[in-house]
Structure formats: C-alpha cells, structure tokens
Amino acid sequence: MKTDTAHLAWNERWSTAEGRAEWLVAEPDVVATTQRLAGEGVTRRVLDLGCGVGRHTLHLARLGFETFAVDLADAGIAELDRAANAAGLKIATSTAPMTALPFPDGYFDYVLSFNVIYHGDPDIVTKTIAEIRRVLRPHGVYQGTMLSKRNAGFGAGTEVAPNTFVADKGDDKDHPHFYCNAAELVALFDGFELMSLDDKVHARPGSWHWHLTAERR
16 A cells, blocks of 8 residues: 555645644744754755645744745645745745655755654655755754654554554544654664654653754764
C-alpha cells in the first residue's frame, strides 16, 4: 500500500475553519529557535516543509526571513496564500511531495518540519531526511519532530511497514505514522550533528514526540 497519503486527510481538514482552528499558533520551541537565529543575523533563507495553513510560515516571514513554504495539501497552501496576502507578507509557496523538494542544493539556512516527516514508512522518512539535508547549506539548521516509541499510538492498529502503524480509528488520522526511539532517530539523521533532542508530550496524554534541532554537516 502507499504510505505517503497523510496529505489527503490534511487537505480535508484545512478546507474548513473548524479544521484549521487548532493549527493557527506557532509552537514555543519554533518561536524560541527562530528568534535566536534571527538575532544572530546569519540565517536568511528559510523553508517551512509541510506548512499546513502556515502558522509557522507566517511567523518566519514576520521575523524578516526570505520565506518559502511547501505542502502537498492544496487547501493548506491556499489558506496560507490568503493569510500572507492579507498581512502583506511575501512568501513563496509551492505544492510538492516532501521526498522531492523543488529547490537546488544548499539553498536554505534553516528548514523547519513540525509534525510532518513521520507520515510515511521508513523509506519515505529516509528519503525526506535526505532531501532536507540536500537543500540545507553546510552548517544550516534543521528543526523538527518525530514520533517517539513512547507515543500511545506505537503498536496500535495495523503495522503496514516496520515501525509504521495505521490506527484504524475511523477518523482523519487513519494514515501511516512512523515511530522511532532515540538510537534510531540518531541513525536516521546521519549527516547531521544533533544540537538538541527532547521527548515531549503534546496536547493529549501519551502523545510523545521527539523535538530536535540539528546542524547539517
């Protein structure tokens, strides 16, 4: 089966105000890291990979970065374009898969992908991380999340690929999710130097996610 199908569910969610309501505020981790990078003055061109409706993209643009955003869900890109135009912000948006980013090598100083790249099997995750590394300049910064094996979803539902499960709950998250432990995460990010790694609970009990920042070697 195809496992890179999450965008279909997200496209449906982004199509309504109710579906977008939980995804409008930038995460504190992202705010803290990007404000620090903005203050250092080295980071100029940035990418929000899997931007959704653009909660982080808009934040990045307001910080003054040259900002790009990619998602495979058309409804999310349309909402981001609307919000950017209303705010007078210049953001370059495009619709593309995370495994084939439409940018040249070494193009970005910073890439963000928050709650995105674990939507798929190990092959998709590995290809996506390789693409992130490709489009980052040497010593550029990646910030993102991965699903922890402490997460309540690990082992629940149908295993469609190694460490990849579909919950089969009948809701809008019935698409593949890949989980990893710390050692597996470090191996996946070979070619990066980890700067921080923390296993955190998100909004719901048991919703453990790895939060990481890493520098491209």
